[in-house]
Amino acid sequence: MKKNISIILQILSKKYAIKKIRPHGDGISELILTILSQNTADRNSGIAFARLMNKFNSWENVSNANTQTIKEQIKIGGMSNLKSKRIKKVLQIIKKNNESYDLSFLKKMNREESLAWLTSLPGVGSKTASCVLLFAYGIQSIPVDTHVGRIVKRIGLVETNLAADDVQIALELLLQKKSYGIFHLNLIEHGRKICHAKKPLCNECVINQFCQKIK
Numbered sequence: 584m585k586k587n588i589s590i591i592l593q594i595l596s597k598k599y600a601i602k603k604i605r606p607h608g609d610g611i612s613e614l615i616l617t618i619l620s621q622n623t624a625d626r627n628s629g630i631a632f633a634r635l636m637n638k639f640n641s642w643e644n645v646s647n648a649n650t651q652t653i654k655e656q657i658k659i660g661g662m663s664n665l666k667s668k669r670i671k672k673v674l675q676i677i678k679k680n681n682e683s684y685d686l687s688f689l690k691k692m693n694r695e696e697s698l699a700w701l702t703s704l705p706g707v708g709s710k711t712a713s714c715v716l717l718f719a720y721g722i723q724s725i726p727v728d729t730h731v732g733r734i735v736k737r738i739g740l741v742e743t744n745l746a747a748d749d750v751q752i753a754l755e756l757l758l759q760k761k762s763y764g765i766f767h768l769n770l771i772e773h774g775r776k777i778c779h780a781k782k783p784l785c786n787e788c789v790i791n792q793f794c795q796k797i798k
């Protein structure tokens with residue numbers, strides 16, 4: 584299995600030419616963007632994030648705004664009632680605990696501590712926390728979103744009955760740590776382009792020889 588996952592990663596990396604992650608260093612923006620992306624398409628969450636920033640201009644202003652106004656800005660991302668309350672609450676907790684919205688202290692913790700800190704926030708699960716660590720600070724993680732979960736189960740890299748958190752643990756045992764983030768990005772690309780939830784394009788799939796679904 585370890586050998587297969589390494590070969591799968593090599594093939595996908597060659598096809599999609601995704602070889603590196605460039606962490607941007609802005610943990611709080613990554614956190615809010617990932618909360619906005621829960622159960623919606625990336626395009627919509629990106630628009631919701633941009634509208635939030637245009638309207639409020641700072642996390643302090645979002646934190647002090649009423650939830651109805653936040654809700655109006657992020658409506659396009661769906662579940663705006665829940666997300667507006669969640670975002671406001673998360674910002675308030677972070678400010679109260681850290682006296683700022685700077686999350687760069689997470690880099691000084693070990694990965695398990697930083698994951699535990701992030702997942703203690705309301706509505707923040709392993710996927711969201713892992714996205715913050717990976718994309719903001721380059722701390723290797725495999726966020727298991729809908730694409731990653733679907734593809735690794737179809738291929739047979741993990742049991743089909745595993746919950747997302749357990750899929751992440753299983754995958755991280757199979758891969759070298761330095762490859763976690765790249766694996767995540769390549770699977771997302773593969774899910775968007777080839778291994779669709781409905782009607783995957785198995786005949787065009789460069790890793791179909793490894794896939795249990797078509798055996």
Ligand code: SF4
Nearest residue numbers: 778783785788791794
């Ligand atoms: S063979 Fe089909 S189901 Fe398997 S990974 Fe490729 S596209 Fe997905």
